[in-house]
Amino acid sequence: MKYLGLIWHSVWRKKIRTSLTILSVFVAFLLFALLSAVGFAFRGGEDVADAERLIVLEKVSIINPLPSSYQARIQAVPGVEAVTHANWFGGYYQEPRNSQFAQFPVRPYEYFTLYPELQMPEEQLRAWANNREGAVVGSQMAEALGWEVGDRIPITATIFPKTDGSMTWEFDIEGIFASDDPRGVTNFMLFDYEYFDEARAHSRGQVGWYILRVEDGADPVAIANAIDRQFENSPAETDTSTEAAFAASFAAQFGNIALIVSLILGAVFFTLLLVSGNTMSQSVRERISELAVLKTVGFEDSTVLGIVLSESVLIMLLGGLLGLGTGWLLIQSGGLLPGLYLPASTILLALAFMIGAGVLAGLFPALKAMRLSIIDALAVRA
Amino acid sequence: MTAIATLRGVSKTYQKGKERVDVLHELDLDIPEGDFIAVMGPSGSGKTTLLNLLGGLDKPTVGTVTVGGAELSSMSNNQLSRWRSNNVGFIFQFYNLLPVLTAQKNVELPLLLTNFGGAERAKRAQIALDIVGLADRATHHPRELSGGQEQRVAIARAIVSDPTLLLCDEPTGDLDRDTADEILKLLQTLNREHGKTIVMVTHDAQAAEYANRTLHCDKGTLETREAA
Incomplete structure (x- = not known):
């Protein structure tokens, strides 16, 4: 928790880029909520x-x-x-x-x-x-x-x-x-x-x-x-x-709804991983010397890894929770299509996706940050 | 005077492609506690490598580096990280502050590795900022500070965990003469009034005059000259 302030400020280092990434995560999880509810409605009888x-x-x-x-x-x-x-x-x-x-x-x-x-x-x-x-x-x-x-x-x-x-x-x-x-x-x-x-x-x-x-x-x-x-x-x-x-x-009779929903969501999440992975890579690349300073003052390699991964997960959670919440509100209001329902299992699955996608998107940049040589990184600036 | 840092038979060799580059050659050095040493020499003479070895950022190819009783050359990376957080403060030429954090939060960074709570961290950061004369700029971001002020914040960050050893790599290299003198006076105060041992790498002969003695580094060897 004591690193939360550092993680939060690092996430907002480039406000526009982070906002756009969060927007893409928002859209992905809004779609996830709505399509899951539609898919559930079709196979609701089975369940x-x-x-x-x-x-x-x-x-x-x-x-x-x-x-x-x-x-x-x-x-x-x-x-x-x-x-x-x-x-x-x-x-x-x-x-x-x-x-x-x-x-x-x-x-x-x-x-x-x-x-x-x-x-x-x-x-x-x-x-x-x-x-x-x-x-x-x-x-x-x-x-x-x-x-x-x-x-x-x-x-x-x-x-x-x-x-x-x-x-x-x-x-x-x-x-x-x-x-x-x-x-x-x-x-x-x-x-x-x-x-x-x-x-x-x-x-x-x-x-x-x-x-x-x-x-x-x-x-x-x-x-x-x-x-x-x-x-x-x-x-x-x-x-x-x-x-x-x-x-x-x-x-x-309406077609393989589950497959259609899975394919759409698969494409959305694949794109999402590319977008947020790119954001994290750029973010790490831009602050090589800052990460080296963290290591210089005593942050261990695993702590630096954890900080970068947490930034990635935080971006995913911010956009994901907003998207999921908006989807849930739309479904609850019945304004979109009456009779839709977002089961708790889907909400838990979405949370698991947010954390999983955050870890995946942030993994390579975080490993790069972890393996960073302090001397090489500081020499870049000097 | 007790030596806070001791180098014995230290050599450092880097591999540059197929070529071996000897940076330091069989170096012996004792740094007494409370000393203020300037290290001068041409580019590539091994000054920064010496600083990196003393700070546990690098390990010698041959020989031992002992600082404050700890034998750094035999420590793992994680052990060195923990040791650095408690025993040494670094000051760089380009300040290396985190632009997203305020001066206060930058100074608090090393304290995140301690068990201090938020209030205690803030209090200690405020004291460190007070020592460097920037207590009133605690809420400013680095972009809102001058170069000299940024370096003062970096010094506050280096002393906030009360290390015995301060390692400065060209601390005035990016500053004008007047500001450089202010920073050097501050380092002198930290040495004389707060008992910090300081090793400062510099190209600037005027900066070296603030130190108690100057080591001249050339082709991997050292020669000492006492201050006038």
Whole structure:
């Protein structure tokens, strides 16, 4: 700590150069925060997936429906504790740009039994179950769109017209649910499947996918195989997988987001290392005689190494914390894209990156400073 | 008078490409405690090398250098660093102050290697600045000081950890006559009133007159001349 003043003043030796370097670190970590949050949103389902939940899809494609009659047959498979189903509705509120909020027709009690991590007051669940045109929305979605319990909201369908030809479905918001997992995504809306199935103009009696929970101690793989065998050679064969695999395949529809994010961040951090490494090299080169003076008055080689490395890490921390903080504020405000979340693990990873990148960028200049010969360095000036 | 520094059979040879350059040749020297010695001689005669050996910045090729009872030639680099921080103060021709630090913080630098707290470091730096007559410039940066003032700050930095030996390499080489005389008087005061042993390398015969005796260095050997 006693060297902090010396390190701080050395960092600001060239104010403009240091400011520009900090700015580039700031941009890199702002991007890191935002892209990590986007990547997390895409694979968020995987991370919070319940290992004991299985998803049954149509074997050929997720967009092909399954008969609702399968529910009883899946329930009958030994080891299956509970089954429900959901559909992709694909509507939007007011404008198509609001389509990032998904809507799923489900069976209220069954769905909440399968997803105990979704928290909602019991009376709201009852009110929803008793109102055919009722719906419940996730807290992230309600907050983003300013919805409250009691609101009546129109959703424009893109796939399912009503029997009267109308594309507008109106719902009463009966409840708002949250997730007890901070990483859980709640930017979606649920409404009653019975009402949906009766009111839609086509595809009646069909569901998008089944969700089931296996009994404690049961083998999920054996159950998944038993379910798929049961529907072999039928018009709608199934493919049963874990919820994590389902979430991953769902996210993969948008491309390999994780790879894209990693590539962008890789390029950004590589450039960052070059920029800050160059800054540190110049800084050491310019004050060879000053570093020699430190050694002359008694600073050991390892102390000089530590001081130069600390300068590099400090620059990285200044820019990095500013960038990460700004990214966090943007994400928290929801102004950029509602529903994004920056998990604590990403923040810790960013801190590790800051320190790691600082050490890497400063390593060669610091070694040069450490190995500096006092006599040669002082002779340069003389 | 007890010798604070002793050189016995000291030779220093540098390798310059394929050529061997003998800078000091079988040198014997005793520097009494409290002495003020000027070392003169032409460029390349080995004056600065002698200073570097006395300050533990370099090691002899042959022979021993003992300062304050410590045999420097057998010490490791880290041991020499620690020894320098406690026993010797350096004053350079170009002051070598850190431009980002104030005069006070420059003077405090050697004290960062001690266990003193911030308040104690500041107090001792202030005393050192007071001795060199710059107490009122403590908050000034080197760029805000004249050459003479910068050298005074450098002297304050050299004495702040109260070393017994001060090594000065052309301390007035970058100053005008009047300012040089002020600096030399200050060194004389440090020698006479504060008991510092001073070895000063200089080209300036007038500067050498402030010393008790002058050593003439030529082709790696020394010859002594007492002050008038």
